[in-house]
Amino acid sequence: MASEPVNVSEFQELARQALPKMYYDFYAGGAEDQQTLEENVKAFHRIIIRPRILVDVSRVDMSTTILGYNTSAPIMVAPTALHKLAHPEVATARAAAACGTIMALSFTSMCTVEEVASSCNAVRFFQLYVYKKREISALMVQRAERNGFKAIILTADTPRLGRREADIKNKMISPQLKNLEGLVSTEVHTDKGSNMEAFASRTLDASLCWKDIGWLKSITSLPILIKGILTREDAIKAVEVGVAGIVVSNHGARQLDYSPATITVLEEVILAVRGRIPVLFDGGVRRGTDIFKALALGARAVMIGRPIIYGLAAKGEDGVRRVLSMLKDELELTMALSGCCSVKDITRRHVMTEQDRLH
Numbered sequence: 001m002a003s004e005p006v007n008v009s010e011f012q013e014l015a016r017q018a019l020p021k022m023y024y025d026f027y028a029g030g031a032e033d034q035q036t037l038e039e040n041v042k043a044f045h046r047i048i049i050r051p052r053i054l055v056d057v058s059r060v061d062m063s064t065t066i067l068g069y070n071t072s073a074p075i076m077v078a079p080t081a082l083h084k085l086a087h088p089e090v091a092t093a094r095a096a097a098a099c100g101t102i103m104a105l106s107f108t109s110m111c112t113v114e115e116v117a118s119s120c121n122a123v124r125f126f127q128l129y130v131y132k133k134r135e136i137s138a139l140m141v142q143r144a145e146r147n148g149f150k151a152i153i154l155t156a157d158t159p160r161l162g163r164r165e166a167d168i169k170n171k172m173i174s175p176q177l178k179n180l181e182g183l184v185s186t187e188v189h190t191d192k193g194s195n196m197e198a199f200a201s202r203t204l205d206a207s208l209c210w211k212d213i214g215w216l217k218s219i220t221s222l223p224i225l226i227k228g229i230l231t232r233e234d235a236i237k238a239v240e241v242g243v244a245g246i247v248v249s250n251h252g253a254r255q256l257d258y259s260p261a262t263i264t265v266l267e268e269v270i271l272a273v274r275g276r277i278p279v280l281f282d283g284g285v286r287r288g289t290d291i292f293k294a295l296a297l298g299a300r301a302v303m304i305g306r307p308i309i310y311g312l313a314a315k316g317e318d319g320v321r322r323v324l325s326m327l328k329d330e331l332e333l334t335m336a337l338s339g340c341c342s343v344k345d346i347t348r349r350h351v352m353t354e355q356d357r358l359h
């Protein structure tokens with residue numbers, strides 16, 4: 001691609017060219033038939049924006065708060081593993097900070113929480129996996145807390161790793177996870193397929209359940225968000241166990257294929273939660289219009305997964321900055337062209353879903 005990328009999809013192509021196939025496939029891939037992977041993006045295309053005209057939009061303010069923390073726009077960096085296969089996590093952290101964006105650091109990051117914390121001053125959240133050896137997860141929570149992370153995002157959709165066939169074919173390596181150095185060995189030797197999968201099945205605690213939220217609360221004073229909610233039933237349970245927020249997510253379609261595209265279940269969750277806790281959203285966000293649609297359906301903010309990695313792989317820290325800036329610019333323009341001066345102005349009446357068209 002000779003010219004500079006003008007949108008997130010073009011960054012994806014640059015990343016594909018820049019990365020070894022094994023790593024690109026790991027980042028880009030989804031589970032099994034990748035039906036949900038495709039739908040996560042396509043379901044956005046079926047939602048139509050209802051713009052309002054003759055509104056004074058000479059000033060558009062995208063700023064908002066997430067768990068009480070100010071952010072330049074309703075956009076966050078989703079927790080994604082293994083940035084250093086492309087570029088170290090500290091680069092992502094610096095870019096997020098420069099854009100006034102909250103980053104969620106993955107438990108399975110290749111830089112340590114300490115390295116990320118000392119890379120620059122910013123509000124950051126820490127994503128948690130619960131391991132069979134609970135003391136490892138507890139220690140990571142303490143380290144995140146000690147290093148100024150402001151919330152714990154418990155990923156609850158991964159009792160086992162989804163079946164990612166590209167990783168199986170490529171015999172995806174299980175890289176050094178500096179964050180977990182000394183706590184767990186990433187040495188796995190399987191000639192059967194994905195070493196990541198073998199590592200995950202050795203470590204992840206498949207017995208994790210709702211009562212364990214009590215345990216997590218007992219070991220941290222940080223607010224807890226549950227990531228991976230896709231149904232009203234689980235949204236209600238999350239409110240009942242008293243977490244600070246939830247993330248509507250299907251893990252970027254990397255876990256259960258044929259689980260719903262996240263944007264199609266957002267409203268169900270919003271209606272169940274009834275404003276009692278904030279609802280974040282991720283999956284398939286590639287445009288400012290996608291962010292606008294998620295906000296119109298009730299999300300407090302969206303998290304961006306793959307596009308951040310594509311920016312990172314293509315152009316390092318600057319690439320992440322540019323991806324975030326592109327999405328922010330696109331959202332700002334969408335707001336202006338829809339007659340919304342602030343995120344509070346974006347309402348349910350600004351979008352028409354497939355459901356709406358049926359009724």
Ligand code: FNR
Pocket residue numbers: 026027028040078079080081106107108127155227249250251252253254282283284285303304305306307309
């Ligand atoms: C992820 N995701 C993820 N989630 C999590 O809770 N912990 C993790 O370590 C990871 N790792 C990870 C790696 C890669 C390469 C991807 C693509 C995704 C899921 C992530 O947080 C988020 O839910 C999705 O990425 C959102 O979908 P999009 O934006 O990638 O479409």
